[in-house]
Amino acid sequence: MNSDLFAGFVERRDEPLADGAWVLRGFALEIGQALVQDIHAVAESAPFRHLVTPGGFTMSVAMTNCGRLGWCSDRRGYRYDRIDPITGKPWPAMPERFARLAADAAAHAGYADFDPDACLVNRYTPGSRLTLHQDRDERDSSQPIVSVSLGVPATFQFGGNERAGPKQRVPLLHGDVVVWGGPSRLAYHGVGPLKEALHPLTGNYRFNITFRAARWKAEG
Numbered sequence: 351m352n353s354d355l356f357a358g359f360v361e362r363r364d365e366p367l368a369d370g371a372w373v374l375r376g377f378a379l380e381i382g383q384a385l386v387q388d389i390h391a392v393a394e395s396a397p398f399r400h401l402v403t404p405g406g407f408t409m410s411v412a413m414t415n416c417g418r419l420g421w422c423s424d425r426r427g428y429r430y431d432r433i434d435p436i437t438g439k440p441w442p443a444m445p446e447r448f449a450r451l452a453a454d455a456a457a458h459a460g461y462a463d464f465d466p467d468a469c470l471v472n473r474y475t476p477g478s479r480l481t482l483h484q485d486r487d488e489r490d491s492s493q494p495i496v497s498v499s500l501g502v503p504a505t506f507q508f509g510g511n512e513r514a515g516p517k518q519r520v521p522l523l524h525g526d527v528v529v530w531g532g533p534s535r536l537a538y539h540g541v542g543p544l545k546e547a548l549h550p551l552t553g554n555y556r557f558n559i560t561f562r563a564a565r566w567k568a569e570g
């Protein structure tokens with residue numbers, strides 16, 4: 351099939367990424383617009399901010415959270431916190447639509463009963479990138495991560511359990527969902543610099559919603 355003929359037509363399809371990791375193409379497409387509206391509502395209570403890494407760098411990706419626990423970074427390190435350090439209030443509740451999507455996508459990829467307590471929302475502008483990292487601040491590594499891409503496309507880099515070594519480059523488009531667990535749970539991954547582009551629902555932004563079962567230490 352000549353893909354140019356079908357430009358703009360996004361197929362629903364499951365692509366294996368690695369052992370335990372899947373790209374569910376178009377899984378969130380139908381509710382994409384509603385998800386973007388939910389993100390704006392979350393950001394009204396808990397504004398996007400550029401966190402500082404423990405090494406002192408300001409991240410190019412802006413972040414906020416919803417759900418019981420929010421991922422935070424500052425000079426003291428990474429952690430999950432029930433309170434937004436900017437507002438001094440608990441993070442806004444996880445929208446019902448988010449929770450449903452996360453559980454549905456996880457189940458579709460073979461992870462039953464996914465029950466995330468943390469939802470990180472990332473906002474990329476042109477040039478924003480996420481350097482290679484592992485997601486290992488979560489206590490329950492038996493649970494997967496579910497990651498939803500909205501707006502401008504990005505290139506996802508996906509390697510193995512060591513920083514060096516070969517990496518796949520995977521385009522992530524509006525409505526794509528990555529589910530990630532089991533043997534891949536600690537795989538190194540990153541997002542290449544966002545290109546200048548316009549999406550009808552988000553302008554030049556890319557949003558990423560990441561669901562995790564953090565079960566953070568301070569929570570007992």
Ligand code: MD6
Binds near residue numbers: 496
């Ligand atoms: C992003 N995603 O797509 C950043 N982490 O904007 C992540 O860092 C990520 O997509 C773990 C699992 C899936 C992900």
Ligand code: FE
Binds near residue numbers: 483484485539
């Ligand atoms: Fe990550």
